[in-house]
Amino acid sequence: MVAMFLSSITPLFENLNHYYTNNNTTPFLIIAFTVISTLTWLLFLRPNMAHRNLPPGPPGLPIFGNLLSLDPDLHTYFLSLAHTYGPIFKIQLGSKLGIVITSPSMVREVLKEHDSVFANRDVPAAGRAATYGGADIAWAPYGPEWRMLRKVCVLKMLSNNTLDSVYELRRNEVRKMVGFLHDRVGSEVNVGEQVFLTVLNVITEMMWGGAVEGQEREGLGAEFREVVAEMTHLLGKPNVSDFFPALARFDLQRVEKQMHALVPRFDGIFERKIGERVKEGNKKSNDFLQFLLNLREEADSKTPLTMVQLKALLMDMVVGGSDTSANTIEFAMAEMIKNSEVMKKVQEELEAVVGRDNMVEESHIHKLPYLCAVMKETLRLHPALPLLIPHRPSETTTIGGYTVPKDSRVFVNVWAIHRDPSIWDNPLEFDPTRFLRDDDGGANKWDFSGSDFTYFPFGSGRRICAGIAMAERTVLYFLATLVHSFDWRVIDGEKLDISEKFGIVLKKKTPLVVIPKLRLSNLGLYK
Numbered sequence: 152m153v154a155m156f157l158s159s160i161t162p163l164f165e166n167l168n169h170y171y172t173n174n175n176t177t178p179f180l181i182i183a184f185t186v187i188s189t190l191t192w193l194l195f196l197r198p199n200m201a202h203r204n205l206p207p208g209p210p211g212l213p214i215f216g217n218l219l220s221l222d223p224d225l226h227t228y229f230l231s232l233a234h235t236y237g238p239i240f241k242i243q244l245g246s247k248l249g250i251v252i253t254s255p256s257m258v259r260e261v262l263k264e265h266d267s268v269f270a271n272r273d274v275p276a277a278g279r280a281a282t283y284g285g286a287d288i289a290w291a292p293y294g295p296e297w298r299m300l301r302k303v304c305v306l307k308m309l310s311n312n313t314l315d316s317v318y319e320l321r322r323n324e325v326r327k328m329v330g331f332l333h334d335r336v337g338s339e340v341n342v343g344e345q346v347f348l349t350v351l352n353v354i355t356e357m358m359w360g361g362a363v364e365g366q367e368r369e370g371l372g373a374e375f376r377e378v379v380a381e382m383t384h385l386l387g388k389p390n391v392s393d394f395f396p397a398l399a400r401f402d403l404q405r406v407e408k409q410m411h412a413l414v415p416r417f418d419g420i421f422e423r424k425i426g427e428r429v430k431e432g433n434k435k436s437n438d439f440l441q442f443l444l445n446l447r448e449e450a451d452s453k454t455p456l457t458m459v460q461l462k463a464l465l466m467d468m469v470v471g472g473s474d475t476s477a478n479t480i481e482f483a484m485a486e487m488i489k490n491s492e493v494m495k496k497v498q499e500e501l502e503a504v505v506g507r508d509n510m511v512e513e514s515h516i517h518k519l520p521y522l523c524a525v526m527k528e529t530l531r532l533h534p535a536l537p538l539l540i541p542h543r544p545s546e547t548t549t550i551g552g553y554t555v556p557k558d559s560r561v562f563v564n565v566w567a568i569h570r571d572p573s574i575w576d577n578p579l580e581f582d583p584t585r586f587l588r589d590d591d592g593g594a595n596k597w598d599f600s601g602s603d604f605t606y607f608p609f610g611s612g613r614r615i616c617a618g619i620a621m622a623e624r625t626v627l628y629f630l631a632t633l634v635h636s637f638d639w640r641v642i643d644g645e646k647l648d649i650s651e652k653f654g655i656v657l658k659k660k661t662p663l664v665v666i667p668k669l670r671l672s673n674l675g676l677y678k
């Protein structure tokens with residue numbers, strides 16, 4: 152505990168020291184802040200909190216609350232606290248009150264019965280820095296601008312109609328990935344990296360008709376993946392600026408600074424693409440960027456789209472759409488390689504529907520119920536956003552009989568609900584058949600609509616994921632192709648590690664590096 156305390160505050164003081172030396176500010180200000188905050192907490196906040204029928208929670212220290220005992224793997228840490236304090240508990244994060252919910256009935260209260268109250272976000276400093284001040288869908292406050300942004304994306308880029316119309320793009324990119332893997336048969340392949348690059352290419356093709364090709368493929372794939380991974384890491388990292396908004400301007404952990412260094416990697420590309428398109432003056436392109444540029448010119452729009460919002464939307468698609476889908480595919484591949492009987496069943500299903508002398512097409516997918524169950528089971532055990540994106544109530548509300556104050560940060564632990572033994576038989580087992588059984592309505596009961604609060608990997612209610620249709624197609628089509636075209640084995644002497652690393656987006660702790668072997672009867676299909 153003492154070591155944890157020291158290691159928690161050491162970087163804080165290192166950063167303060169950096170601040171003094173660079174800004175010539177006296178330590179007096181910081182000491183004064185600490186004394187005033189302590190007195191405020193003791194005299195005003197603490198007595199108030201005691202009277203408000205807040206949920207139970209672990210005892211905390213003055214000022215810091217529970218910050219110093221926070222475990223970086225928040226999803227497992229919150230589950231362990233739920234075992235002690237129950238399905239709704241509070242956690243004091245500096246001056247910010249966190250409320251953690253781990254029961255389906257209370258999630259229903261939050262995301263269904265009081266959905267409009269909880270449809271706001273508590274934008275972290277890293278989120279603001281990543282999205283031009285929180286101008287995107289994920290962080291925009293619930294209101295007309297958010298509605299407009301979401302409508303634009305869902306109708307024009309993420310709808311089933313649009314996705315049907317750009318199938319050829321997905322097909323081309325997936326075939327390129329197959330060609331790339333074909334050239335590496337018998338050698339080690341980092342599956343997540345290749346899948347990530349292919350997903351990113353599909354997204355950028357849909358946005359402005361451009362992809363990463365040939366020689367660039369290996370290098371740039373790894374580089375972009377690192378940038379997105381670092382961004383999602385910073386978005387999930389506990390940050391003093393969020394817990395003590397009064398200290399935000401000091402950016403003590405330099406989270407904002409790091410995010411500001413990453414954003415130009417994509418912003419540079421956005422600026423270049425927008426500049427080229429405006430210069431061309433060709434308004435006929437059929438992609439998302441052109442649609443957004445045309446929309447900007449519509450003078451009668453009630454909620455006009457600004458250039459900042461336009462770029463923030465592009466950022467949402469790149470960051471929100473790539474890592475989530477790619478990590479889900481990587482987890483599913485790892486689970487199938489580890490559970491060879493599951494892999495065998497998926498391959499048998501593919502053989503019956505597609506055959507070995509053919510390539511998978513997206514039109515085959517609806518005939519592959521077992522593969523769909525594999526995707527569902529992967530998202531049950533490894534939901535891409537284990538705590539969703541934290542919600543913020545715009546009014547004080549009663550949940551489970553307890554007060555949830557206005558502006559608190561509400562974490563919904565979907566990861567823990569998906570592993571709850573009172574809901575799932577053998578919850579830690581990877582068993583896709585649980586989604587196929589008819590006895591308890593399993594085949595139809597659990598879908599991605601967010602209507603069942605025992606299974607909701609895409610969230611629920613107004614803030615449900617905007618990209619479900621695209622995620623479903625991407626994950627299923629990629630998985631079907633990867634296991635139909637290749638057999639996969641682990642490197643000799645290595646054990647497949649399935650453990651997770653927490654972040655706003657969950658990822659595998661160690662990358663899945665495995666060896667592909669050809670499976671199709673006709674080698675020409677790989678070209």
Ligand code: HEM
Nearest residue numbers: 289471472475476535536539540609610614616617618622
């Ligand atoms: C397997 C893949 C994916 C999973 C599991 C997933 C899951 C989620 C979840 C849990 C949320 C938060 C819901 C909440 O806070 O209540 C979310 C939000 C969001 N997702 Fe996804 N997602 C995936 C893929 C995608 C893709 C492909 C896109 C777009 C290209 C996308 C775009 C978004 C956006 C824009 C939001 C913010 C919605 C809002 O705040 O209104 N996601 N997603």
